[in-house]
Amino acid sequence: MELMEKAREFENRSMSNMSTSDRVEASREAKDLVLSLNEIYKQNKDPEIMDMMKIITAKKQKIEKRLKGRPEI
Structure with a gap:
């Protein structure tokens, strides 16, 4: 399954030294992966x-x- 390969690649991807836009993109990609995997x-x-x-x-x-x-106090 191509989707499982994408999920494994996402799981093994390093999340250090990411910019804010990279984090937003990764969060959206994770959401798409989870929703697609859920359908399967x-x-x-x-x-x-x-x-x-x-x-x-x-x-x-x-x-x-x-x-x-x-949060700031």
């Missing part, structure tokens, strides 16, 4: 696909946390 998961309930979605979602959350920054 609905059909065949493969646990490997669910694990990949969890990994990508965790990475996406880290990227978004970095985008939002720390």
